[in-house]
Amino acid sequence: METDLRLESSLWIGNKRYRAVLTGWHFNWTEVDKKNRNKKTISVPVAEVVGVEEGRVEILPHKSVEDSDKDFTVCYVKRSSSGGSYGLLWRLGRTQFSCPSRVLRDQWIKHLRTALKTHSPLRPHRLLVFINPFGGKRKGRQIYHSLVAPLFELAGISAHVTVTDRANQARDYLLKKDLTGFDGVVCVGGDGMFSEILHGLIGRTQQEAGLCENDPSVTLQPCPLHIGIIPAGSTDCVCYATVGVIDPVTSALHIIIGDSQPLDVCSVHHASALVRYSVSLLGYGFYGDVLAESEKHRWMGPLRYDYSGTMMYLSNRSYAGIVQYLPADPLLSSPRDKTRCLSGCSVCSRSTERLFPHSADSASMCSSHFSQLSCDSEDEWVSIKGQFRCVSLTCMSSSCPKSPLGLSPSAHLADGTGDLIVVWDTHPLGFLKFLYRHTNTQDQFDLPFVEVHRVKAFRFFLPSDKEEEGYEEIGSLSGTVDKEERVCSVETVSRTGSQQYLVDREVQREKPNEQKTASSFLCGLCCSKAPAVSVWNCDGEILPFTDILCRVHGQLVRLYARGIEDGAAMHDFSETEKSERSRILHK
Numbered sequence: 001m002e003t004d005l006r007l008e009s010s011l012w013i014g015n016k017r018y019r020a021v022l023t024g025w026h027f028n029w030t031e032v033d034k035k036n037r038n039k040k041t042i043s044v045p046v047a048e049v050v051g052v053e054e055g056r057v058e059i060l061p062h063k064s065v066e067d068s069d070k071d072f073t074v075c076y077v078k079r080s081s082s083g084g085s086y087g088l089l090w091r092l093g094r095t096q097f098s099c100p101s102r103v104l105r106d107q108w109i110k111h112l113r114t115a116l117k118t119h120s121p122l123r124p125h126r127l128l129v130f131i132n133p134f135g136g137k138r139k140g141r142q143i144y145h146s147l148v149a150p151l152f153e154l155a156g157i158s159a160h161v162t163v164t165d166r167a168n169q170a171r172d173y174l175l176k177k178d179l180t181g182f183d184g185v186v187c188v189g190g191d192g193m194f195s196e197i198l199h200g201l202i203g204r205t206q207q208e209a210g211l212c213e214n215d216p217s218v219t220l221q222p223c224p225l226h227i228g229i230i231p232a233g234s235t236d237c238v239c240y241a242t243v244g245v246i247d248p249v250t251s252a253l254h255i256i257i258g259d260s261q262p263l264d265v266c267s268v269h270h271a272s273a274l275v276r277y278s279v280s281l282l283g284y285g286f287y288g289d290v291l292a293e294s295e296k297h298r299w300m301g302p303l304r305y306d307y308s309g310t311m312m313y314l315s316n317r318s319y320a321g322i323v324q325y326l327p328a329d330p331l332l333s334s335p336r337d338k339t340r341c342l343s344g345c346s347v348c349s350r351s352t353e354r355l356f357p358h359s360a361d362s363a364s365m366c367s368s369h370f371s372q373l374s375c376d377s378e379d380e381w382v383s384i385k386g387q388f389r390c391v392s393l394t395c396m397s398s399s400c401p402k403s404p405l406g407l408s409p410s411a412h413l414a415d416g417t418g419d420l421i422v423v424w425d426t427h428p429l430g431f432l433k434f435l436y437r438h439t440n441t442q443d444q445f446d447l448p449f450v451e452v453h454r455v456k457a458f459r460f461f462l463p464s465d466k467e468e469e470g471y472e473e474i475g476s477l478s479g480t481v482d483k484e485e486r487v488c489s490v491e492t493v494s495r496t497g498s499q500q501y502l503v504d505r506e507v508q509r510e511k512p513n514e515q516k517t518a519s520s521f522l523c524g525l526c527c528s529k530a531p532a533v534s535v536w537n538c539d540g541e542i543l544p545f546t547d548i549l550c551r552v553h554g555q556l557v558r559l560y561a562r563g564i565e566d567g568a569a570m571h572d573f574s575e576t577e578k579s580e581r582s583r584i585l586h587k
């Protein structure tokens, strides 16, 4: 294949002569100039070529072609440092080449297009696009038509576009309509819009496979269609955590070149029924309260989260609960191992083999493994009972602009596990420290009232007395006394975990009185009545149930993305840029 596609000749860019070479995987050109000793070769991976066109093509403000039978134009992905974010911005690079003859020009076009087909088999030809006109700052339509549609047109992608009139329209379309001929689905919006697409595609795939989504022990069928996200929401966490930047052009280019990033999905069940799927945040306590409060202030736009976050922090709430989890294999990875899941992540690649083994008896292996969810093997479940500020599960880092390293910086996008973060009740300044560490590179897990576990499944329920209580008056001050008595305990302990939890319990016992003064002060600020029960925030949706069972389904969907690129390894950057990026990425 390599030799068939190879082509080498002189080409001109303007009045300068270049030696151009197409190997199987790369298209390179180097200026031929005897005086120029530092010859710089520009090398573009064939997989990152957006298109090859006859003539001299201009793209902005609109595509125009100056016809000439000896010229051709190559459009490709060009990277630039993104300033604030830790991913790389992608832009459209364009170079116009002139050939000595038409025959050579046609040969270049033919070879480049063939190489493209060979090396990027997942490039989409037909896409379904759903635009939420009300997401984020309400700029979805504008973002799509001005920044994305021209790129899709350039790449020859045909897009079937729907601007939604109502919530769940995109989900219902995917559940019911004919999807034949589409390669992927693109959502223009935020995490809520992504979640609609996720539910539609997973539901449709299971329907067609005849699988029951309600049963957590069923191994679900991975979705055949890819999902693309054009960020136009408020948090855009899924986009940020899978691409590294919130930038519509970067995301459009990942879609065009057919990048493919598998993603773990957690199914959430209540009383033998599926409630929802989650990829980023399943959070009880603080994150649930922030979401519930923010829904009352939707008119504020993205600012509603800052306002509600402040209000809920000042409310100083904590909740009783029982958390149980099925630990993942600690030999494979750990949420405290200080690694990052970057593009080409080896932990995720190894997981692909583990999750989808080629052996004939793979299906039976998977289902027997998850019989643990139907409780016949309770011995591996670890159980914690206590009073918590928040309990969160995230299947990926859940990084977002507010928290560039995310809820769990070492979590993996596609390893078949989620990170369970348990924050015990603590004094307000301690909790503030925990929250603040999400905004910088300090370790938010290195606090005595925080624990994190890598898990395959997780259950949460209220202690029996709480179930009937519903809303009761427990202001923080009176709560302080209660909390002291309601000391948390580890009821069932795994073979390895007991010592650690007992240590945590001792530390926890100290807390409530420690900062009574600060607690009273903050309490006086705003809370007289606090609910005894919180709600679950499931990727930005409030769940109608408190008692839940969750299972992580490894690599259930695929996104048009490639994970965060390690810019420190990119040769386009200066040494200063590389070391700054390396500092952020590797903490």
Ligand SMILES: Nc1ncnc2c1ncn2[C@@H]1O[C@H](COP(=O)(O)OP(=O)(O)OP(=O)(O)O)[C@@H](O)[C@H]1O
Pocket: 131, 132, 133, 134, 135, 136, 137, 164, 165, 166, 167, 168, 188, 189, 190, 191, 192, 193, 194, 196, 232, 233, 234, 235, 236, 237, 540
């Ligand atoms: N036409 C519409 N009218 C009302 N709601 C819609 C419409 N289309 C989609 N939605 C719903 O709007 C919700 C929020 O949308 P979206 O996620 O795009 O923006 P956001 O909430 O601002 O961002 P984020 O989820 O990132 O915080 C989604 O749950 C989606 O179901």
Ligand SMILES: CCCCCCCCCCCCC/C=C/[C@@H](O)[C@H](CO)NC(C)=O
Pocket: 190, 191, 192, 234, 235, 236, 237, 280, 281, 287, 291, 305, 398, 400, 402, 403, 407, 432, 435, 436, 438, 439, 537, 538, 539, 540, 541
């Ligand atoms: C003193 C500074 C306090 C800063 C607190 C920063 C904590 C940030 C953690 C953000 C995690 C966001 C995870 C993503 C969740 C999304 O699924 C969801 C839907 O968009 N977003 C929210 C806000 O619930």
Ligand SMILES: [Ca+2]
Pocket: 264, 394, 395, 396, 411, 412, 413, 414, 415, 416, 417, 418
């Ligand atoms: Ca994961």
